[in-house]
Amino acid sequence: MEAVLPIEVEIPSMRVLAESELEEAEWAKQRYEQLNLIDEKRLTALCHGQCYQQRMARAFNARVRHREFNPGDLVLRKVLHITPDSQGKFAYKYDGPFIVRETFSGGAIILSDMDGTENALPVNVDALKKYYP
Template sequence: MTETYKDWSNKLPYALWAYRTSIRSSTGVTPYSLVYGIEAVLPVELRIPSLRVMIEASLPESEWAKARHQELQMIDEKRLRALYHIQGYQRRIERAFNKKVRVRDLKSGDLVLKSYRAPCPICPDFIEVCEDDALGWITYRLEAIQPSQ
């Protein structure tokens, strides 16, 4: 089978299924379980029944409905745990980012070396930090220093 970029729409449902049934590191759960309250039954579990599928199949319908109702009542708790997991994940990411940051106090009139990847003949090499109180709080804007001729 030849694969081209034109048949992406045929593969989209499979990609979405994989995304929705994979555990996200940020939440610790799958997006599917956050929406529906239970984990998705994978197509392979229908051919080769897993323990979960066999237990659900052996339950009488009334018992299954009762168990499903209890799972749906617990969905808010599951979402709240995912929220706590997200907050912890964000703190870990923030800590990792902040390890690399060096805090520097800039004052009006300080010179800052401008970083750019390619040489630019019209860009100044230094930028001056100027206080700007126009918005009601102290912000800093960078002004280009004109080279003296």
Template sequence: MAQAFNKKVRPREFSPSDLVLRKVLHVAPYSRGKFAYKYDGPFIVKEVYDGGAIILNDMDGNKNALLVNVDALKKYYH
């Protein structure tokens, strides 16, 4: 079963300066239920590490670096 599943999985490739959206992993206390946003962003990829860790920066260029796993990101196309 694992072999059949792994055949269909496409690896996500990110490089520095890519624009990405980050999945909202928590429920805010005053969220809008099913109408709440599913993704935050866009963010800029600052650094990519082996094992699926990525450091993100704001679009404003702030130094608030967020360490995020690859499975919580998707590419942003504008």
């Protein structure tokens, strides 16, 4: 008795086909059908992956809070880098307040200091929160 791998039961190898003594035309026909099934399986896997990505995006977007900033609003900017002289966990988490000068559709905002000095680089909305004096 000879051991057969589980893969060979589902997708027969040349050795298994030689032992079963299939005709060459029938063997070619079976191989062609298997190749067609591979394309179908690939398409179903692709469709499943796209559906999964859409479900994950929908679940993520359901929890996202939409925040809108208008020119003239006061905001605080999150400190994204830690300076060497910071005081560890006692360091400030936010800078500011700043004034919103201009908003863009992609979520970028141009800020200026309270004295009117405009910052050259735009800031992402994710790093801002409204300031209520």
